[in-house]
Amino acid sequence: METILAVLPKSISTEFEKIPAHEAQRAEELRIRVGRPLEVIIGGRPTFLPYLVSAADAEQLLGHLSRFSMYTLEEELKRGYVTIAGGHRVGLAGKVILENGMVKAIREVASFNIRIAKQKIGSADKLLPFLYDREWHHTMIIGAPQTGKTTLLRDIARMISSGSAKDSLLPHKVGIVDERSEIAGCVNGVPQLQFGPRVDILDSCPKAEGMMMLIRSMSPDVLVADEIGRAEDTSAVLEAVNAGIKLMITTHGRSLAEVKRRPHIGKILEQDIFSRYILLSIQDGERFCQVLDSSGNMIHSGKSVMACLRSSEL
Structure with missing residues (x-):
């Protein structure tokens, strides 16, 4: 979770840290949408936190993901997701830019879906x-x-x-x-x-x-x-x-x-x-x-x- 908290804007990580530890450990997804409340999927069920995501939050999060160089995310923006350290995948949604009928990039990213990777050793x-x-x-x-x-x-x-x-x-x-x-x-x-x-x-x-x-x-x-x-x-x-x-x-x-x-x-x-x-x-x-x-x-x-x-x- 430290990896995820490190890329989140402080305003969002603060809200996430308010979740009881036993619930946070069961979190599967963190959904961040501009103009909408934070959503956490816990045990397959949505929980909404009392915080409205701002455009500044989205911009800061995208900056952290790209290390403030959008060029480094060029390929990821074509695919619609970014993988960060720890194996966590961040899905992206926003305005799609096409080139010759193919997806070139996603701009004005307004939705993020952080899927929390968990390895359960011995589950098989x-x-x-x-x-x-x-x-x-x-x-x-x-x-x-x-x-x-x-x-x-x-x-x-x-x-x-x-x-x-x-x-x-x-x-x-x-x-x-x-x-x-x-x-x-x-x-x-x-x-x-x-x-x-x-x-x-x-x-x-x-x-x-x-x-x-x-x-x-x-x-x-x-x-x-x-x-x-x-x-x-x-x-x-x-x-x-x-x-x-x-x-x-x-x-x-x-x-x-x-x-x-x-x-x-x-x-x-x-x-x-x-x-x-x-x-x-x-x-x-x-x-x-x-x-x-x-x-x-x-x-x-x-x-x-x-x-x-x-x-x-x-």
Whole structure:
């Protein structure tokens, strides 16, 4: 949190520090909108603080993010987000500038969404018996936003790269395509979050291109990517499978049936690639997990798998 507080205008950080410590630790997002009250997402629910954000606040925050040189944010302003030390991602919204029909930059930034990166070491440990059986299963993690998909994917990558002496599991080579700098939270190419020794990361790289690049150049045993779903992702996924590489990916959805109805994901699932599906959900503020086999049959469900995930907000 020190990293986040350091980039906030003093007026905003002061308000944030008024939140009780046990609540602040559970914060997932901090939303800053000019002319509107500060919003903090805690446990998936919005809390509004009694402070109206000014244009001066927005200008000062953008100055801190760019270190008062907008030129340094040129690429980030095309993508609509900035990743800061600690792996926290700051989404941006405002007036979009186009060039030849393409987004050139965002100017007059009036909305910021600071997504607080949290690494829950060990959150994937209880899933190991379902994900590994002499070799890693092709696995798809399915869930709605803020159900913990990226947190779980991140820890699976750590677990694969680190191995486990206790479980007689050797470390495997992991290639991560981190299109939005969310999985590893790289700053200047260096991951800000903890991984094992056998991980290679392509930061800020489109997933389809990144997967092909890693296949050709880094020979990973397992490929990790977040939020698969575009048409170009399909061929990259099939290429990886045909090259004998295992996949650990996430996609948005509330059920396997819903995901199958998505046109591009549906084409991938028709190939019967995945032997494990992990469904994440939130019910009455609690996080739950179901593990399905290749046929969609439930092989585990309940709080036992999610116990470590529920101990803090993801």
